[in-house]
Amino acid sequence: MRGGRKALLKVIILGDSGVGKTSLMNQYVNNKFSTQYKATIGADFLTKEVLVEERSVTMQIWDTAGQERFQSLGVAFYRGADCCALVYDVNNVKSFENLDSWRDEFLLQANPRDPENFPFVVIGNKVDVEESKRQVTQKRAMAWCQQKGNIPYFETSAKEGINVEQAFFTIAKNSLKQEADVELYSDFPDPIKIDGDTSVAKSAGCEC
Amino acid sequence: MADLRAGDRIAMFELLVGAKHLPPEDTFDRFRRLCFAGIPDTAGIRQRAWMLLLGHLPFGDRARWPAVLRERREVYFGFVGDLITPPTEEELALCAAQLRDESPTAQRNPKWDRYVEEMTLVDQIDMDVRRTLPDLSFFQMPVPPSALSPLTVPADVEVVDADGAGAGDTSAPPTHGFQPLPGRRGLFDRIVAFKRDDDFGARSRASGKATARGTTSSANGDGGGSGGGGGAGDSPRRGGDLHWEAIERILYIFAKLNPGIGYVQGMNEILGPLYYVLATNPAEEWRAHAEPDAFFLFTALMSEFRDHFIRHLDNVASPRYSKLSVPSTASLESLSMAAADDAEHANETGIGESMNRLMRKLARVDPELHQNLNHKRISPVFFSFRWISVLFTQEFPLPDVIRIWDAVFADIAEDIVGAESLQAEHLDSSLALDGRAGASGTAGVDDAAGMVLVAGGGGRREHKFEFVIDFACAMMTSVRRELLEGAFGDNIKLLQQYPLQDVDALVGKAWEYHVMGPDQGPQRLDFGDMIKRSSMQAFRRAAMGMSSAAMGVSSAASIASAGFGQALRDRGTQEPQAEREGGPRPVFDLGMFTRPFAGAKGGRRRGMRRRRP
Numbered sequence A: 001m002r003g004g005r006k007a008l009l010k011v012i013i014l015g016d017s018g019v020g021k022t023s024l025m026n027q028y029v030n031n032k033f034s035t036q037y038k039a040t041i042g043a044d045f046l047t048k049e050v051l052v053e054e055r056s057v058t059m060q061i062w063d064t065a066g067q068e069r070f071q072s073l074g075v076a077f078y079r080g081a082d083c084c085a086l087v088y089d090v091n092n093v094k095s096f097e098n099l100d101s102w103r104d105e106f107l108l109q110a111n112p113r114d115p116e117n118f119p120f121v122v123i124g125n126k127v128d129v130e131e132s133k134r135q136v137t138q139k140r141a142m143a144w145c146q147q148k149g150n151i152p153y154f155e156t157s158a159k160e161g162i163n164v165e166q167a168f169f170t171i172a173k174n175s176l177k178q179e180a181d182v183e184l185y186s187d188f189p190d191p192i193k194i195d196g197d198t199s200v201a202k203s204a205g206c207e208c
Numbered sequence B: 001m002a003d004l005r006a007g008d009r010i011a012m013f014e015l016l017v018g019a020k021h022l023p024p025e026d027t028f029d030r031f032r033r034l035c036f037a038g039i040p041d042t043a044g045i046r047q048r049a050w051m052l053l054l055g056h057l058p059f060g061d062r063a064r065w066p067a068v069l070r071e072r073r074e075v076y077f078g079f080v081g082d083l084i085t086p087p088t089e090e091e092l093a094l095c096a097a098q099l100r101d102e103s104p105t106a107q108r109n110p111k112w113d114r115y116v117e118e119m120t121l122v123d124q125i126d127m128d129v130r131r132t133l134p135d136l137s138f139f140q141m142p143v144p145p146s147a148l149s150p151l152t153v154p155a156d157v158e159v160v161d162a163d164g165a166g167a168g169d170t171s172a173p174p175t176h177g178f179q180p181l182p183g184r185r186g187l188f189d190r191i192v193a194f195k196r197d198d199d200f201g202a203r204s205r206a207s208g209k210a211t212a213r214g215t216t217s218s219a220n221g222d223g224g225g226s227g228g229g230g231g232a233g234d235s236p237r238r239g240g241d242l243h244w245e246a247i248e249r250i251l252y253i254f255a256k257l258n259p260g261i262g263y264v265q266g267m268n269e270i271l272g273p274l275y276y277v278l279a280t281n282p283a284e285e286w287r288a289h290a291e292p293d294a295f296f297l298f299t300a301l302m303s304e305f306r307d308h309f310i311r312h313l314d315n316v317a318s319p320r321y322s323k324l325s326v327p328s329t330a331s332l333e334s335l336s337m338a339a340a341d342d343a344e345h346a347n348e349t350g351i352g353e354s355m356n357r358l359m360r361k362l363a364r365v366d367p368e369l370h371q372n373l374n375h376k377r378i379s380p381v382f383f384s385f386r387w388i389s390v391l392f393t394q395e396f397p398l399p400d401v402i403r404i405w406d407a408v409f410a411d412i413a414e415d416i417v418g419a420e421s422l423q424a425e426h427l428d429s430s431l432a433l434d435g436r437a438g439a440s441g442t443a444g445v446d447d448a449a450g451m452v453l454v455a456g457g458g459g460r461r462e463h464k465f466e467f468v469i470d471f472a473c474a475m476m477t478s479v480r481r482e483l484l485e486g487a488f489g490d491n492i493k494l495l496q497q498y499p500l501q502d503v504d505a506l507v508g509k510a511w512e513y514h515v516m517g518p519d520q521g522p523q524r525l526d527f528g529d530m531i532k533r534s535s536m537q538a539f540r541r542a543a544m545g546m547s548s549a550a551m552g553v554s555s556a557a558s559i560a561s562a563g564f565g566q567a568l569r570d571r572g573t574q575e576p577q578a579e580r581e582g583g584p585r586p587v588f589d590l591g592m593f594t595r596p597f598a599g600a601k602g603g604r605r606r607g608m609r610r611r612r613p
Ligand SMILES: Nc1nc2c(ncn2[C@@H]2O[C@H](COP(=O)(O)OP(=O)(O)OP(=O)(O)O)[C@@H](O)[C@H]2O)c(=O)[nH]1
Pocket: A015, A016, A017, A018, A019, A020, A021, A022, A023, A024, A034, A035, A036, A037, A038, A039, A040, A041, A064, A065, A066, A067, A125, A126, A127, A128, A129, A156, A157, A158, A159, A160
């Protein structure tokens, strides 16, 4: 069953409110940018088909709400994620400083098997804004990524469509790789990860 | 023929929301019932109806309306005066110092930190209100100037005589001359100071930069916003506010007065339609007060729904499909690590519990769908968090939202106004700081201005806002076939991008679930029960989008007229004739009201909303 399965990747996008998560996701999935996106309430869900190393993959992307109040929802969304994109706004230092807690919170709630090697990607968004407003240098961001286990780093503009495709492609690639690694080490099918229906052995007792 | 025609229906509404005197007995319930079936879009009715349903105006004591409105508006102007302030010297100095300092993190002083914290709240509100109902241009438009309110009066206008403008509506409050509130834009000036510049360009349009820049050059240019008004505009009149700035002030004041709740994203989505309905009233004496009035309606709504906005009540670990159909909860529990801890303190009121209520209801009305979704592991959090927490505002176009809210408000009127307090007393208790504020222990009290607090937990019935749950349930069952056929991803997309539906049909279906009552507990002897037998079908016919207006209206009429007296008489005895097609419909009791309908023609309009193509 596992062999013939279509790859399904669950991707979570995290970061402070207003850094551009929704804009990034829409740029990636729909090739559109609008200044009219409302604040995300809860989490939005989009999918995109991608071809990675000749394999067709469906990415299920959860674009979450940035305000702290919504973090209690994480429990429901993070679990079973294959990759997590941490987004900040290069013109807002606070959104960068909060990456630490976003990452910690994710690891805590998602509880992945191998937290050390869980695939993150860091995205510094809004690089189209004039240089004088920039508050976080590339160097500083890369140092942080390095320190957290060599997290891939991208600087993007959801507005101009700069680097968005590349960032998400890396997300897809690394989550697939992660998946392969997991498969390598476990000779038993992963009960949580992919096809919800087949995995819930325990719910067999469900009647009524 | 005894049918209540569209014009009569409007006239009846006009009486219910406007008449000086009404006989007290059971009129409020009749009124609520009518609102369930939809409030007419005719000018000015809905806004007063909402005020009545949300307890802003006492239904029974009409003589007090002008005073109540005036008092409350003055309270709000007081808040604006106290809480909306321009940047202090200290703030400006801090900002200037920060600007000079190239690395903001280098040395932080606690004052700056406190300031940043405060401004983060403001900034968050600012970011969200700009994007309120972006499909409408309305919120980007200037608030029309009016001398009836210190928030809208052009700065150069002298004190206005009291009855200069208001005419017509007898229930409108007497107007008073107002001096403009000079500091009303202070909040925006603070944002400008804090943010250094403005990506949107809107701030600089009408805001504090002018004070620094000097004002001589702009006397003509800036009037563009305000349009009307006499007098040569001089410096302080920098155009009026924009509508989104008005709701920004409301949200800021609310957050300040209710520090236990503060501002939560999504509040703007709830405030938006309230404000819109008030601010589009063609009558100036009402429209001019859209901001203070919306503040109070919003506060009333928040008293009902505040627990949805409090994080520690979320209890999101627990939303799940009911035990009933999922005996092996282990697998579900594994979805949420925090479950073990949280489940023990399962909160009865937070958003998590509301989602649970939805799932229980679904299990009851459509076990197959419930089980199917459960197998696909579609957590209610994935879609219904948003539905419920922002009251469907993200799922439907504005006119539909407003229609849904007619029913939602008619339902929660039972919590807010209650059956026993239709008379005057009610009002004061919600204005004053009353004991209920402590009930759930979260609403804070601001000493300086603790006048308008959200008082939670004081609901009079056990299952508050049941209709919200019913409506969400109807949204699910209305797309059941697609849900049953679709896979996980399709389902989530369908529920998150809810397809256009006939909203009256949805309300009708929700009504069906509503009269079933909440999932457990004793049979309620309530509104739903009372009329279930007599007019359930009539309501459905009315709600299911009758193509013929007459049909819809006559059905609505039978709801109205089969009201308490009729329904009680019929209860348990026989199926009332009104249910049968073509059967004679009960006569509407004109004697209920002080004026006969014949004298109050409201113009013929279709009673029900059009069907969606
Ligand atoms: N200049 C510029 N602005 C952007 C970019 N991406 C997003 N924005 C703007 O930033 C604001 C916030 O964007 P969103 O995508 O809604 O932010 P978010 O992270 O989804 O915010 P929440 O949903 O509240 O968590 C909007 O006004 C966007 O137009 C970008 O690449 N460049």
